[in-house]
Amino acid sequence: MGNRCAVVGVGQTKYQTKRQDVSIAGLVREAALRALEDAGLTFGDIDAVVIGKAPDLFEGVMMPEAYLADALGAAGKPMMRVHTAGSVGGSTALVGASLIQAGVHDRVLVVAFEKQSESNATWALSTHPPFNASLVVGAGGYFAPHIREYIRRTGAPGHIGTLVAVKDRLNALKNPYAHLKIPGIDRAMVESTPMLWEPIRYLETCPSSDGACAMVLSSEAKVSGTPAWVHGAAMRSEAMSRAGRDTVSPQAGKDCAADVYRQAGIADPRRDLDVAEVYVPFSWYEPMWLENLGFAAEGEGWKLTESGATALDGDIPWNASGGVLSSNPIGASGLIRFAEAALQVRGMAGEHQVDGARRALGHAYGGGAQFFAMWIVGSDKP
Amino acid sequence: MPSEPSDLVADHVLEFPGGYTRTTGPVIGRFLTELRERRLVGVRTAQGRVLVPPLEYDPGTGEPVTGEYAEVGPAGTVRTWAWVAEPRPGHPLDRPFAWALIRLDGADTDLVHAVDAGEVKAMRPGLRVRPRWRDARTGHITDIEAFVPEVTMMAAPVRLHYRLRPGQALTRFLEGVRDGRFIGCRCGACGKVYVPYRTSCPECGTPVSEEVELPGTGTVTTFAINNLPDPRAPEVPFVSAYILLDGADTPMIALVGGVPAHEVRQGMRVRAVWVPEEERTLSMTNIKWFAPTGEPDVEL
Ligand SMILES: [Zn+2]
Numbered sequence: 001m002g003n004r005c006a007v008v009g010v011g012q013t014k015y016q017t018k019r020q021d022v023s024i025a026g027l028v029r030e031a032a033l034r035a036l037e038d039a040g041l042t043f044g045d046i047d048a049v050v051i052g053k054a055p056d057l058f059e060g061v062m063m064p065e066a067y068l069a070d071a072l073g074a075a076g077k078p079m080m081r082v083h084t085a086g087s088v089g090g091s092t093a094l095v096g097a098s099l100i101q102a103g104v105h106d107r108v109l110v111v112a113f114e115k116q117s118e119s120n121a122t123w124a125l126s127t128h129p130p131f132n133a134s135l136v137v138g139a140g141g142y143f144a145p146h147i148r149e150y151i152r153r154t155g156a157p158g159h160i161g162t163l164v165a166v167k168d169r170l171n172a173l174k175n176p177y178a179h180l181k182i183p184g185i186d187r188a189m190v191e192s193t194p195m196l197w198e199p200i201r202y203l204e205t206c207p208s209s210d211g212a213c214a215m216v217l218s219s220e221a222k223v224s225g226t227p228a229w230v231h232g233a234a235m236r237s238e239a240m241s242r243a244g245r246d247t248v249s250p251q252a253g254k255d256c257a258a259d260v261y262r263q264a265g266i267a268d269p270r271r272d273l274d275v276a277e278v279y280v281p282f283s284w285y286e287p288m289w290l291e292n293l294g295f296a297a298e299g300e301g302w303k304l305t306e307s308g309a310t311a312l313d314g315d316i317p318w319n320a321s322g323g324v325l326s327s328n329p330i331g332a333s334g335l336i337r338f339a340e341a342a343l344q345v346r347g348m349a350g351e352h353q354v355d356g357a358r359r360a361l362g363h364a365y366g367g368g369a370q371f372f373a374m375w376i377v378g379s380d381k382p
Numbered sequence: 383m384p385s386e387p388s389d390l391v392a393d394h395v396l397e398f399p400g401g402y403t404r405t406t407g408p409v410i411g412r413f414l415t416e417l418r419e420r421r422l423v424g425v426r427t428a429q430g431r432v433l434v435p436p437l438e439y440d441p442g443t444g445e446p447v448t449g450e451y452a453e454v455g456p457a458g459t460v461r462t463w464a465w466v467a468e469p470r471p472g473h474p475l476d477r478p479f480a481w482a483l484i485r486l487d488g489a490d491t492d493l494v495h496a497v498d499a500g501e502v503k504a505m506r507p508g509l510r511v512r513p514r515w516r517d518a519r520t521g522h523i524t525d526i527e528a529f530v531p532e533v534t535m536m537a538a539p540v541r542l543h544y545r546l547r548p549g550q551a552l553t554r555f556l557e558g559v560r561d562g563r564f565i566g567c568r569c570g571a572c573g574k575v576y577v578p579y580r581t582s583c584p585e586c587g588t589p590v591s592e593e594v595e596l597p598g599t600g601t602v603t604t605f606a607i608n609n610l611p612d613p614r615a616p617e618v619p620f621v622s623a624y625i626l627l628d629g630a631d632t633p634m635i636a637l638v639g640g641v642p643a644h645e646v647r648q649g650m651r652v653r654a655v656w657v658p659e660e661e662r663t664l665s666m667t668n669i670k671w672f673a674p675t676g677e678p679d680v681e682l
Contacts, residue, residue, distance in 0.1 A: 020534055118538075131552060133666040137610055196610045
C-alpha cells in the first residue's frame with residue numbers, strides 16, 4: 001500500500017439547491033479554504049491539487065479543472081482532474097492519496113464539486129443520441145429496474161425504502177452542511193410522495209445540490225493537527241455490457257470491498273467498522289449495498305436496515321451525515337462520503353458524531369453501478 | 383316620479399392649471415439637484431445617522447440636521463416589498479413591479495421606490511438593486527425610473543453539434559431492425575450471445591465473427607414505470623424494461639406496451655411489435671414496443 005497517508009483537513013460548503021451567491025470558482029475555494037484552515041495550512045503548503053468532477057455537461061464548462069487551477073492555488077504545481085461518473089469524489093480522494101502513498105508528494109489538496117443549478121442533471125444524463133429509442137430518463141430511470149429486481153429476489157417488504165429515506169433525513173437534521181432538512185419526516189410523509197420511477201418515490205431520491213468538498217492529505221512526515229489515517233484504498237470497475245452481469249450486486253463492488261478490507265485487516269465489516277458513509281442516492285441502495293459490501297449475507301440486507309442497526313444509535317451506523325439522500329452535489333458526493341468517514345474517526349463530526357468511532361468506511365459508486373471507490377480510515381496509525 | 387339619487391352621476395375634475403409647485407427648501411433641493419446629476423445623497427443628523435431622502439430635521443428628535451451631505455448608493459438592499467400585479471395609470475411602470483423599501487448603501491433610512499424585477503419570484507428581502515436612470519432628468523424622484531436587481535447570473539449558451547455515424551456493429555444491427563429482425567452475435571471463445579450485434583466480446587475481449595438472428599420473443603427480467611415526463615421520452619406512464627430475447631445472454635432495454643403499466647410483471651413473456659414497414663428507418667424506433675404474448679410467466 002506504500003507510504004502512510006492521512007487526512008489532516010476537511011472543508012465543506014453548505015449544500016443547497018442554488019448557491020447563487022458564488023461562482024463555481026468561489027464555491028470550490030470555499031471548501032478548499034476551510035480544509036486548509038482545518039489543517040492549519042495555506043495554499044503555499046500544498047504540493048499538488050487533484051480536482052474531481054462529474055460530467056462536464058452538467059454545468060456546460062468543458063475541462064473545468066483548467067479554469068479552476070489557479071482558483072485552487074495550483075499555479076506552478078501539478079494539477080489533474082479525475083472523472084469516474086458518480087464515484088468521482090471517491091476516486092479523487094484515492095488519486096490524491098496515491099500521490100502521497102507513492103512518495104511523490106507530501107501534501108495534496110483534493111477538491112470535488114458540482115453546481116447542479118447551472119443546468120439540469122437529468123437532462124445531461126439523458127442525451128438520447130440518434131439511432132436509439134429514448135427510454136431511460138435520468139439516474140432514477142436507470143436504477144429503478146435494479147431496485148425492483150432486488151425487491152423480487154429478496155422478498156423485502158415495501159417499507160424498507162421508506163425506512164432509509166426517513167433515517168438518513170433525520171441524521172441530516174444533525175449535520176449543519178446537509179441540504180435537505182425535513183423536521184418531522186416520517187414514513188407516512190415519504191409514502192405520500194409520488195412514484196417518480198416506480199418503485200422509487202420522490203422522497204426516496206437524492207436532491208439536486210450545489211456544493212463542494214475538499215480535503216488536505218498529508219504524508220506521515222508532514223502530519224498536522226488531528227489525522228485520519230488511510231488504512232485501505234481501492235477502486236474497481238466492470239464492463240456494463242458483460243453477459244451475466246449482476247446489476248443488483250455488481251462484482252466490481254464485491255471485489256473492491258474485499259480489496260479494501262484485506263488492506264485494512266477487516267474480517268467482518270459490521271463488527272470491525274464503527275461507522276460507514278456509503279453512496280446511497282436512492283433509499284433502496286442501502287440494503288443492496290449492505291449485501292454487496294458484506295455487512296449482511298445475500299438477501300439479508302433489508303433485515304439489517306429494518307432492525308435499526310444502520311441508524312445513528314445502531315451497532316453500525318450508515319450515513320450518519322444524512323448521506324447522498326440528503327445532499328447531492330454529484331461530483332462531490334463521493335468525496336463527502338470519504339470526508340465524513342475521516343471526520344468520524346477524527347472525532348470532529350459534531351452532532352452526528354458516532355461515539356468512539358475508530359474505523360470508518362467511505363464508499364462511492366458511479367455510472368451504471370460499474371465504478372467503485374472505497375477507503376477505510378482510522379484514528380490509529382496503520 | 384323623481385329620479386333615484388344614484389342615477390345622477392357626473393365626472394368632476396379638480397386640477398390646478400399647470401400643476402402645483404413645491405418649494406423644496408435647501409435640503410430636499412440639494413437631494414433633487416444631485417439626483418439630476420445621477421447622484422444620491424443623504425444628510426447627516428447630529429447623532430451621525432444618514433437620512434435618505436434627506437430632511438431638514440432629525441425626525442427622531444426634531445433637532446436640525448447638520449449641513450453635511452453624504453453620497454450613498456447607488457446600490458441598495460431591498461428591506462421589504464409589496465408586489466403590484468396590475469399597475470394603474472399613475473404607476474411608474476406599465477408592467478408588474480414591486481414597491482420596495484430600499485436601504486441604499488451608506489444610508490440609515492429606507493427609500494420607497496419601484497423595483498422592476500420582472501416577476502414576483504425574483505423579489506426577496508436582501509435583494510441587491512441599483513437605479514435605472516432616465517436619460518432626461520429634471521430633478522424629480524422619477525429621475526430614477528425604477529431600481530433593478532444587480533447582475534447575479536448570465537446566460538452561457540453551449541451548443542454541441544455532432545454528426546454521428548453508427549459503427550459497423552450498430553449499422554449491422556440497425557439493418558436488422560429495419561427488416562424486422564434482431565441480429566446478435568455469439569462469441570467463439572466463451573459462447574455468450576450478445577444482442578445488439580457487436581464486434582468484440584466484453585466478457586473475454588475476443589473478436590466476434592458469428593452472427594446469430596434472435597427471435598422477436600423474450601422475457602421481461604425487470605422494469606421501471608416512468609412517471610416523470612420528459613419531452614424526448616414517451617408519454618408517461620411508460621414502462622422501460624430489460625428484455626432477455628430467447629437465446630440471448632444480455633438483455634435489451636425496450637418499451638413495453640399494449641398492456642397497462644401496472645400489469646407488467648417480471649417474468650412476463652413478450653413479443654416485439656414493429657412499426658409498419660413503410661415507416662421503418664435505420665433506427666431502434668422501428669420497435670414500437672414489446673407486448674405480452676399471453677404465455678405463462680417464466681420463473682426468473
Ligand atoms: Zn467471449
